[in-house]
């Protein structure tokens with residue numbers, strides 16, 4: 001038997017064909033029919049089946065305990081959900097609906113996202129639901145909203161085949177979005193005029209392949225983008241027709257970018273004037289200008305403004321809504337986009353509606369037939385949940401398919417907060433999640449291939465994932481866990497579904513008439529067509545939208561803002577990250593390595609993937625190492641204002657002087673790991689500063705010092 005599905009790692013969303021032999025063995029290969037990946041898979045995707053074949057650490061049945069000093073006891077689903085509902089009801093009655101929260105994941109399927117949102121926003125009456133996508137793409141969401149009017153990625157992967165200038169800023173797709181990168185490499189191989197510019201303080205594999213690498217100082221992206229904007233204006237590479245007819249804000253922008261000379265900008269960024277001039281010239285001369293970015297721009301205390309400064313380059317040159325042109329924020333998770341569509345953030349409602357918009361709330365309340373008013377105030381975001389647990393404003397938290405005790409910033413504070421929480425529910429696939437140890441109730445969830453639903457990848461492409469295997473033990477699909485819980489809470493009439501297809505059908509109806517209209521999509525249609533790019537309203541076929549949806553947005557240059565004009569924003573360029581000083585003179589940046597994904601709860605189980613890098617290492621420049629008497633391979637202590645990490649040092653000129661890098665994947669090492677401390681979480685060192693609008697943390701800039709570690 002063969003089954004077409006999609007990879008559940010990164011936001012590229014590659015198609016996979018899973019083969020199931022009669023003896024139950026699984027194998028897989030790339031799906032040549034999937035338009036996003038055309039049969040290609042990276043090392044992570046090629047080994048994905050091992051994560052479901054190895055059941056050694058699976059959670060198999062519900063467990064609970066009456067207090068944290070007791071061991072977990074196996075219980076029935078009935079008992080686990082009954083108790084959870086009783087505790088939630090008690091807190092809600094005593095302290096109000098904002099005393100409970102859900103923290104979910106960009107790995108959740110669209111149907112699951114939709115149901116949790118409906119439950120807490122429309123029936124419990126709180127907006128306290130946030131997703132770990134808050135940690136990776138919320139700055140791009142706000143950037144798109146402010147500039148284009150809505151959170152809408154305007155481009156598609158086929159634009160790669162039409163672009164001749166790739167501007168990759170704060171991203172390492174060669175490692176983190178490998179199949180997208182292979183498509184860029186193929187484009188470059190086919191056309192020698194194609195150029196790649198990489199903006200990154202580190203010399204990554206992407207930077208090594210680029211025609212021009214600008215290793216800027218961390219936090220200076222806006223200065224650089226504004227300098228490029230200034231040169232594009234001075235050299236008359238702007239599109240006056242587009243600016244006049246389709247954009248606001250150009251004059252203020254022009255004024256802003258003139259405030260720094262190119263020489264001053266080069267000095268601040270730590271790159272050459274020539275490099276900035278070359279970048280601007282290549283952009284100006286190109287026919288297809290595609291910019292790609294991820295965490296280097298998003299995970300910043302000025303992340304929204306970084307996004308705006310890059311989108312501005314497209315707006316002043318009119319390079320948007322045309323083949324091969326546009327700003328393209330890559331998503332790190334397989335269904336970060338689906339979560340955005342269903343309103344999976346603390347400030348949003350389904351189909352890109354806002355909780356602060358009274359008309360939007362009224363539409364959704366009417367659709368859901370809500371017994372409560374949807375709260376007008378945004379709920380707690382990821383880091384705000386930690387603060388609220390710490391000071392007891394938040395009493396109960398339900399964590400679904402995410403591992404915040406590795407992934408949240410200032411993770412020691414998060415750990416203390418979770419210890420203090422009065423009630424913690426952990427719903428997950430395996431006991432690898434570091435959160436399980438702090439749970440009062442543990443709910444076993446079905447894994448990839450064990451449940452059906454949909455995901456949307458970074459190019460707005462929806463793919464159906466069929467159920468291929470039965471979940472082991474008593475594990476249930478996440479959607480079913482949520483609807484069963486809602487029934488226990490007394491909302492049974494509105495949470496009765498036979499399957500995930502019914503949930504999806506309901507979700508599509510709530511999108512009617514919006515810019516993310518998918519009323520023409522259903523599980524049945526996706527099984528036939530394989531994928532569809534939103535929007536795809538009912539009767540799309542033959543309407544000009546295209547058989548498989550909408551490839552590009554804004555082709556008519558009418559944007560989703562109230563006046564249908566794009567907004568160019570003059571943004572300040574100062575970085576407001578935590579200061580470096582004599583005690584903590586180095587900047588630490590964190591990120592991914594090639595063969596691991598997030599907190600390793602899946603990739604860490606695959607022997608082949610662990611071979612690439614068995615332990616985390618600190619990359620530090622040889623000059624910074626020399627003055628600290630640190631040698632290659634030596635155990636070092638990285639000290640910050642909030643904690644420390646002990647890892648081996650790797651001396652490399654791939655990082656700038658003054659910068660060091662740690663991978664973000666590792667949690668608590670298994671006891672007895674050779675020559676290394678049990679604590680090696682990069683997020684021991686990161687801080688809880690967030691962008692004021694997106695609430696995305698400043699993972700890319702923490703002040704640290706590094707010293708050779710000697711046992712006391």
Ligand code: SF4
Nearest residue numbers: 007009010014042045
């Ligand atoms: Fe999976 Fe991303 Fe690799 Fe594609 S590029 S196979 S989606 S991890």
